[in-house]
Structures are given as C-alpha cells and as structure tokens.
Amino acid sequence: MIKLLFRRVGLMIPTFIGATLLSFLFIRMLPGDPVLLMAGERGMTDERYQRLLHEFGFDRPYWQQYLEYLWGVLQGDLGESFRTKVPVLQEFLTLFPATVELSLCAMLLATVIGIPAGVIAAIRRGRALDHGTMGTALVGYSMPIFWWALMLIIVVSGQWGLTPVSGRISLLYFFEPVTGFMLIDSLLSGQEGAFGSAVQHLILPTIVLGTIPLAVVARQTRSAMLEVLGEDYVRTARAKGLSPFRVVGIHALRNALIPVTTTIGLQIGVLFGGAILTETIFAWPGIGKWMIESVSARDYSVVQGGLLLIAVIVMVVNLMVDLMYGLINPKIRY
Amino acid sequence: MSLLEIENLTVEFQTAQGQFRAVDGVSLSVDQGELMAIVGESGSGKSVSMLALMGLLPWTATITADRLEFDGIDLVRQSARDRRKVIGKDMAMIFQEPMTSLNPCFTVGFQITEALKTHLGGSRATRRARAVELLNLVGLPEPERRLNAFPHQLSGGMNQRVMIAIAIACRPKLLIADEPTTALDVTIQAQILDLLLDLREKEGMALILITHDMGVVAETAERVSVQYAGQKVEEQKVRDLFRDPHHPYTSALLSALPERAQGKKLPTLPGVVPGLFDRPEGCLFAPRCAHAFDLCHKRQAVQAGAEDGFALCHTPLRKGVPTSLEGASLEGQVRS
Ligand SMILES: Nc1ncnc2c1ncn2[C@@H]1O[C@H](COP(=O)(O)OP(=O)(O)O)[C@@H](O)[C@H]1O
Ligand SMILES: [Mg+2]
Numbered sequence: 001m002i003k004l005l006f007r008r009v010g011l012m013i014p015t016f017i018g019a020t021l022l023s024f025l026f027i028r029m030l031p032g033d034p035v036l037l038m039a040g041e042r043g044m045t046d047e048r049y050q051r052l053l054h055e056f057g058f059d060r061p062y063w064q065q066y067l068e069y070l071w072g073v074l075q076g077d078l079g080e081s082f083r084t085k086v087p088v089l090q091e092f093l094t095l096f097p098a099t100v101e102l103s104l105c106a107m108l109l110a111t112v113i114g115i116p117a118g119v120i121a122a123i124r125r126g127r128a129l130d131h132g133t134m135g136t137a138l139v140g141y142s143m144p145i146f147w148w149a150l151m152l153i154i155v156v157s158g159q160w161g162l163t164p165v166s167g168r169i170s171l172l173y174f175f176e177p178v179t180g181f182m183l184i185d186s187l188l189s190g191q192e193g194a195f196g197s198a199v200q201h202l203i204l205p206t207i208v209l210g211t212i213p214l215a216v217v218a219r220q221t222r223s224a225m226l227e228v229l230g231e232d233y234v235r236t237a238r239a240k241g242l243s244p245f246r247v248v249g250i251h252a253l254r255n256a257l258i259p260v261t262t263t264i265g266l267q268i269g270v271l272f273g274g275a276i277l278t279e280t281i282f283a284w285p286g287i288g289k290w291m292i293e294s295v296s297a298r299d300y301s302v303v304q305g306g307l308l309l310i311a312v313i314v315m316v317v318n319l320m321v322d323l324m325y326g327l328i329n330p331k332i333r334y
Numbered sequence: 335m336s337l338l339e340i341e342n343l344t345v346e347f348q349t350a351q352g353q354f355r356a357v358d359g360v361s362l363s364v365d366q367g368e369l370m371a372i373v374g375e376s377g378s379g380k381s382v383s384m385l386a387l388m389g390l391l392p393w394t395a396t397i398t399a400d401r402l403e404f405d406g407i408d409l410v411r412q413s414a415r416d417r418r419k420v421i422g423k424d425m426a427m428i429f430q431e432p433m434t435s436l437n438p439c440f441t442v443g444f445q446i447t448e449a450l451k452t453h454l455g456g457s458r459a460t461r462r463a464r465a466v467e468l469l470n471l472v473g474l475p476e477p478e479r480r481l482n483a484f485p486h487q488l489s490g491g492m493n494q495r496v497m498i499a500i501a502i503a504c505r506p507k508l509l510i511a512d513e514p515t516t517a518l519d520v521t522i523q524a525q526i527l528d529l530l531l532d533l534r535e536k537e538g539m540a541l542i543l544i545t546h547d548m549g550v551v552a553e554t555a556e557r558v559s560v561q562y563a564g565q566k567v568e569e570q571k572v573r574d575l576f577r578d579p580h581h582p583y584t585s586a587l588l589s590a591l592p593e594r595a596q597g598k599k600l601p602t603l604p605g606v607v608p609g610l611f612d613r614p615e616g617c618l619f620a621p622r623c624a625h626a627f628d629l630c631h632k633r634q635a636v637q638a639g640a641e642d643g644f645a646l647c648h649t650p651l652r653k654g655v656p657t658s659l660e661g662a663s664l665e666g667q668v669r670s
Contacts, residue, residue: 232429232431232434233434233435233436233437233438235390235429235435236429236435236436236437236497236500237437238390239388239390239421239422239426239427240422240448240449240452241417241418241419241420241421241422241423241449241452241453242418242422242452243418251440254437254439254440255437255438255439258439329439330438330439330484331438331484331486
C-alpha cells in the first residue's frame with residue numbers, strides 16, 4: 001500500500017512538470033497582447049508600453065520566464081492577477097468552493113439516478129424500459145450542453161418561472177462566506193429562505209453539468225450489471241433463496257460497482273471541463289467562469305496558475321480513485 | 335414416502351435458432367436420505383434438470399412437468415416467493431466451479447451467515463457460532479480465521495468446502511451436488527466426495543450426485559439414473575447396473591472404465607451428444623449405438639419395463655446381448 005502510494009506519487013512528478021509547461025505555453029500561444037488589452041481602447045504610449053512589458057517580465061525570453069514561473073510554483077507562488085493584483089492562489093481558493101459545490105451536486109445527481117437506472121435497464125434487458133432508459137442516456141450524452149442549458153432556461157426559468165436564471169443565491173440575501181459552500185453558508189446564516197434560494201439556484205446548473213456523467217454512469221452500470229448477472233455467484237445467491245432485491249442489489253451490484261466507481265472517478269476530470277461552460281452560462285462564480293474571463297483578458301498568471309491547479313486536482317482525484325478501487329475490490333490488497 | 339417426485343420434466347430453451355429441448359421427459363424419484371446418482375456425458379441435461387427443480391433457470395427456459403413434488407409440496411403450482419422459502423433451506427445445491435460460485439466481494443463468513451439469516455434468523459452471535467461449526471463440519475482448518483477470508487484467498491477445494499457449508503447451513507433434506515469435484519485436483523476430488531458422503535450420513539439428508547464419472551457412481555450411489563441428450567435412458571440400483579446394464583449407452587459408459595477395459599486400449603464412445611441441429615429422428619442414441627438397427631434410426635425409442643432398467647431402447651441389452659428382436663414384427667412394419 002505504502003509502496004504503491006510512493007510509486008503513484010512519483011509518477012505524478014513528471015505529469016506535474018508537463019502540466020506547468022503546457023499551462024505556460026497554452027496562454028502564450030493565443031494571439032493578443034496582455035499589456036495592450038489592459039490599456040483598453042485608449043491605448044498607451046510606446047514608452048509606457050515598454051515599461052509595463054518590462055515590469056511584468058514579458059520582454060525576457062520564454063525559457064527565462066518559464067524557469068521563473070516554475071521556481072515560483074515550487075515555492076507555492078503562482079503570481080498574481082494583472083487585473084485584480086490578488087494572488088492567483090487566493091482567488092482560486094475563494095472561487096473553488098463554488099465549483100466543487102456544483103460538481104458534487106452534478107456527480108450526486110449522476111450517481112443517484114444513473115446507478116439505479118443502469119440496474120433497472122440491466123434486469124429489464126431487451127424490454128421497453130431498457131430501450132427507453134438507454135435511448136434517453138444516449139440522447140443525454142450526445143446533446144450539445146449549451147443548447148440543453150438554454151432550453152432549460154427558456155422553459156423552466158422563462159415559461160414556468162420555477163428557477164432563477166443565474167448566480168448562486170438571490171440578491172436579497174447577503175452574508176459572509178464561511179465555508180464557501182452556499183448550501184451550508186445559507187443554512188449557517190440563519191436567514192429565512194436563504195437555503196431555499198440557494199437550492200433553487202443550484203437546480204439548473206446541476207442538471208446541465210450532471211447530464212453527461214449521468215448518461216455515462218447509467219450506461220456503464222447497465223453493462224457492468226449485465227456481465228455480473230450472468231456470473232456463477234449470482235446463481236449461488238439465488239440458490240440460497242434470497243429475495244431478488246438482495247440478489248441484484250447486494251450480490252450483483254456490489255461487484256458491478258467496481259468498474260462503475262472507476263468511471264465515476266474518471267468523470268471528475270470531464271466535469272471540470274463541463275463546469276467551464278456551465279458556469280459561464282449560469283454566471284456561476286466558480287473556477288470555470290474565472291478561467292474563461294482570464295483567458296479573454298489574457299491574464300497570463302491566472303490562466304497558467306488556474307490550469308495548473310486544475311491539473312493537480314484532477315491528478316489527486318485520480319489517485320484517490322485508484323486507492324478507492326483497492327477498498328472496493330477485495331481482490332486488490334496492496 | 336418419497337422426498338422428491340419428478341414426473342415427465344421437460345425444459346425448453348428459447349434460442350436464436352429456435353426452441354431447444356435440453357431436458358426431455360425426465361422422471362425421477364428420490365427417497366428420504368437416499369443417495370441417487372445422475373450420470374451422463376456433458377450436455378445430457380443433468381444440470382438443467384436440477385436447475386429447473388431449484389427454479390434457477392433463466393427466463394428463456396420453459397419448464398413443464400406432470401409432477402414436481404418435494405417434501406409434499408407441489409412445486410409446479412408454487413409461487414416464486416414460496417419457492418424461495420424452500421430452496422437454500424430444505425433443498426440446496428452446490429455447483430461445479432467452486433472458484434466462481436462464491437461472491438468475490440464478500441467474506442466467507444458473510445456468505446455463510448447470510449444463508450442462516452435468510453431462513454433461520456437468530457442473533458448475530460448464534461449465526462456466527464453456527465458458521466464456525468459448519469466450517470468445522472466441512473473440514474476447513476482454522477474456521478474462526480477463515481470467516482474473514484475472501485474466496486480468492488482460498489483454494490478450489492477449500493471454496494468447495496465453503497459452498498458445501500453454505501448448502502448444508504439450514505440442514506436441508508435434499509442436497510444436489512452438480513459435479514462437485516470435476517473442477518478440482520484429483521487428490522482433492524476424493525476428499526470432497528468423502529466429505530459429502532460423510533455429511534449425508536451425519537445429517538441424514540438425501541443426496542443427488544450429478545457426475546459424468548461412472549467410477550464415482552460405483553463407489554457411492556445406491557441408485558443411478560443415466561441421462562442422454564436430455565432423456566433418462568436407464569435407471570437401476572448401482573449393483574445391478576454395473577452387473578447388467580440394459581441400455582447400450584450405459585454399457586458403453588461402463589466399458590470406458592479403466593478397470594473394465596479388456597485389452598490395452600480403452601474403448602471410447604465415438605461422437606458427441608446431439609445438439610440443436612443434429613438431433614436424430616429416431617432414437618437419440620442410435621447414431622452412436624453399437625447395436626442400432628433400422629428401426630432405431632426411424633422410430634423414437636420406447637421405454638422398457640423395470641426388469642430392463644426402464645431402458646429407453648428398442649432392444650435393451652441383457653447380459654450385453656440385445657434382447658432378441660421379438661421386434662421381428664416391428665421390423666416388418668418398418669420394411670413395409
Ligand atoms: N441457458 C441456456 N440456454 C440455452 N441452452 C442451454 C442453457 N443452459 C444449458 N443449455 C443447453 O442444454 C443442454 C444441457 O446442458 P446441461 O444440463 O448443462 O448438461 P450437463 O449438465 O449434462 O452437462 C446443453 O446442450 C446446453 O447447451
Ligand atoms: Mg452440468
């Protein structure tokens with residue numbers, strides 16, 4: 001176990017270096033000059049331009065800039081935003097809970113609905129319910145997310161007026177963030193209706209972000225269940241006279257969950273990608289929206305720092321999924 | 335009174351190529367505490383007929399029977415829910431592949447106590463104590479420690495012992511052992527077989543032993559039912575069967591036993607059990623039968639009387655010789 005942990009963490013080092021390089025290069029490969037963008041419409045004198053360029057260190061060769069960036073990263077310094085002058089890490093930590101909250105809710109939706117849907121489709125294999133569930137999953141998987149989001153906004157928010165269109169909570173409520181998670185903070189604030197408002201704001205973004213993982217989890221659960229249901233030990237379970245619920249829900253599902261867990265873990269990386277779009281559409285003040293805005297402003301340190309942090313988080317999550325795999329599959333004991 | 339009565343059991347599978355009759359009119363009766371063997375090559379429908387009895391066949395199977403009675407209960411008319419109260423309790427089954435028959439995700443202890451909990455209830459502690467007792471009974475060393483083991487940590491023989499422990503947990507009246515030793519090492523096979531015989535004696539349960547090994551039958555059973563291509567072709571007391579097999583198939587199985595071989599080479603039975611497509615029109619065994627004549631290829635076999643071991647044969651053997659063809663008249667019919 002310890003050995004495996006060391007090996008896996010060791011493997012993360014080259015990946016990490018690669019991520020710093022990619023995040024550094026990515027933003028510089030985009031056309032557009034951060035200093036000019038900062039100046040806005042009015043432009044600036046050439047002398048001032050040169051001075052700013054020098055101040056940010058952009059007049060030096062790339063390799064020097066990269067080494068300096070890497071040196072900073074190793075010391076835990078990701079630089080600061082050009083626009084706000086706030087350290088990148090600090091901005092990240094402020095916004096991150098919003099993304100985590102949204103992602104967790106989306107993942108919760110995907111598992112809570114996806115797993116039972118997959119199980120039901122598997123035990124009703126080849127019948128209408130199976131085709132219906134899997135057809136819906138396929139549609140969910142292939143649907144363009146922005147279109148889906150707009151349709152939901154138009155129908156649910158616009159026509160039915162059931163949910164707000166954007167943000168995390170109604171402007172009527174204001175309180176200092178404690179945990180950064182709106183659901184928890186709104187409860188802690190003790191303000192009447194705050195929690196309800198937070199929930200309402202979460203619904204549509206959760207559905208939009210959770211749709212693809214939901215489809216993936218449902219399909220994966222179904223195929224894992226189909227495989228497991230044909231196993232000898234399922235027959236043994238039935239031979240014991242157990243109820244069908246116990247045979248499927250305990251003996252079969254426990255085994256089917258092994259591959260499903262891996263899928264869910266891998267979906268977390270996908271989720272961050274999806275969050276960028278979802279947060280932008282719903283003006284959700286999280287990492288995704290922050291990254292998009294920073295790319296538009298060519299806020300170099302924010303983009304490279306943000307990308308790096310996301311990469312690290314995905315790596316850590318994947319590591320945790322691997323370790324979890326050992327817990328959930330008794331055949332693997334490190 | 336007999337414990338189990340099966341009359342005219344037929345199982346058909348719905349397959350992509352059409353209906354396939356895996357079990358064809360099998361009848362069987364087992365007394366309380368009796369040891370019955372079912373023999374036949376693989377593909378003879380031995381497993382399917384017992385799985386049908388247990389209600390473990392997939393939905394593609396259609397089961398029909400004139401009578402299916404266990405311990406005075408009519409299984410044909412019984413609901414699935416009521417059946418579950420019987421199987422795993424009064425009627426239990428163990429399978430051929432011990433390595434895959436136990437759930438890899440649960441400990442041995444969980445899988446044994448689960449059977450107890452389902453049918454007998456009782457407190458956690460009593461179930462645990464009974465599980466230890468069962469593991470002792472099936473001869474697993476260090477039972478307390480084994481309770482926490484996962485199946486992949488045990489050998490095939492040990493897993494089969496665990497399977498047996500699960501099956502006998504609720505003191506069944508009938509244990510069906512479907513080729514319980516086929517997947518095991520030769521040295522372990524005898525141990526497991528001895529264990530089953532021993533347990534049958536101790537617990538006083540009836541045992542149906544499915545095997546394709548006539549040698550095993552000779553050592554163990556009281557009565558034998560021989561199955562071929564889904565049909566029961568002969569049934570006799572073991573001693574009588576070995577002395578005077580009436581069906582040519584039984585005879586062929588017996589002469590394939592090493593200790594019965596005459597000469598150096600072991601006689602083998604050519605061909606395989608017919609499947610969905612090569613099912614003969616007449617007697618199902620005719621294409622492989624050493625004694626087949628015209629009629630056998632044309633007309634389905636008929637069942638002989640008790641004196642001929644209920645052999646499903648036009649010319650049952652007596653002392654290795656086909657009964658004279660009183661069938662001359664039958665032959666005449668065929669010729670005409
Ligand atoms: N689920 C199934 N679907 C279709 N055919 C099956 C199924 N199970 C068994 N069979 C067929 O039934 C026949 C009898 O099988 P089985 O009872 O397992 O034979 P045995 O146990 O005597 O070796 C075989 O030809 C097998 O292919
Ligand atoms: Mg079999």
